[in-house]
Amino acid sequence: MSNEERRDSLADQAAAWIPPWQRPAPESTAPDPATPDPATPDPTTPDPATLDHAAADRGAPDHAEPTGELAAPESTEPRVAEDLGAEVSLEGPSRTTIAEEGAGRRPRSGRTRVVPEPPPVLDDAELRGALEAILLVVDEPVSELTLAQILEQPAERVGPMLDEIAASYTAAGHGFELRRAAGGWRLYTRPEYATYVERFVLDGQSVRLTQAALETLAVVAYRQPVTRSRISAIRGVNCDGVIRTLVTRGLIEECGIESDSGAYLYRTSTMFLEKLGLNSLDDLPPLAPFLPDDVEELADAAR
The missing domain is CATH 1.10.10.10 (Winged helix-like DNA-binding domain superfamily/Winged helix DNA-binding domain)
Incomplete structure (x- = not known):
């Protein structure tokens, strides 16, 4: 065949070609269900090759003879369900547990949520x-x-x-x-x-001070800051109880510690000025007119 004849033959074939979607559907004859097709294997008849492979997978001996009844293959649905349940329990509560908690019931498994008791209602x-x-x-x-x-x-x-x-x-x-x-x-x-x-409320607050308290308060007012021992030396008697009374009444207060002896120092308080109507300690009357003439000799004798 020459090249020209081959070219004409290809052109005729291309012109006669019809796409598959435009081709008419072939007429098919439905097989009679009562007549079995010899080319189609019967699904109820076991395949020997399939039986041999299944026996090999289960570890059965090669010479095991197949029985008349086929064993149903083991279902994988329970195993899949167990695996899914394990995953759910590991990751968190399941939907059933969440639904039960939302309904106020205690979940059957998993973590339990502690619900605090409501406070009692008082009548x-x-x-x-x-x-x-x-x-x-x-x-x-x-x-x-x-x-x-x-x-x-x-x-x-x-x-x-x-x-x-x-x-x-x-x-x-x-x-x-x-x-x-x-x-x-x-x-x-x-x-x-x-x-x-x-x-x-005011009853008992206008109690008069004793003579000993007035003398001690005067010593503190004019010689402050002063220690207990110095006050006792000036008065000639122990004045610990009187000092506690004046501190309790709020007329004197502690103001530090003497560096030499480590004894507490005392001074008059703001209430002392309020009770006497004074603005400051400078308003106290001078003490010289009330001192005896031989005060210096007395002071030297006390030393």
């Missing part, structure tokens, strides 16, 4: 008594929020209960009242009984 009588007990010991107004936190009760109950307590005190005519002050609540005495309260 009105117990809540009123607890509030009154706290208000008796406070030294400054306490807020409703603080009371609610201490009693572990909602603030919506504490506020109305305080109003009810205050109204009951006023209606009963008690000598004290519950008032709101500085953003909180506190018990106060009623203004109409202020005279009796002042008389009780």
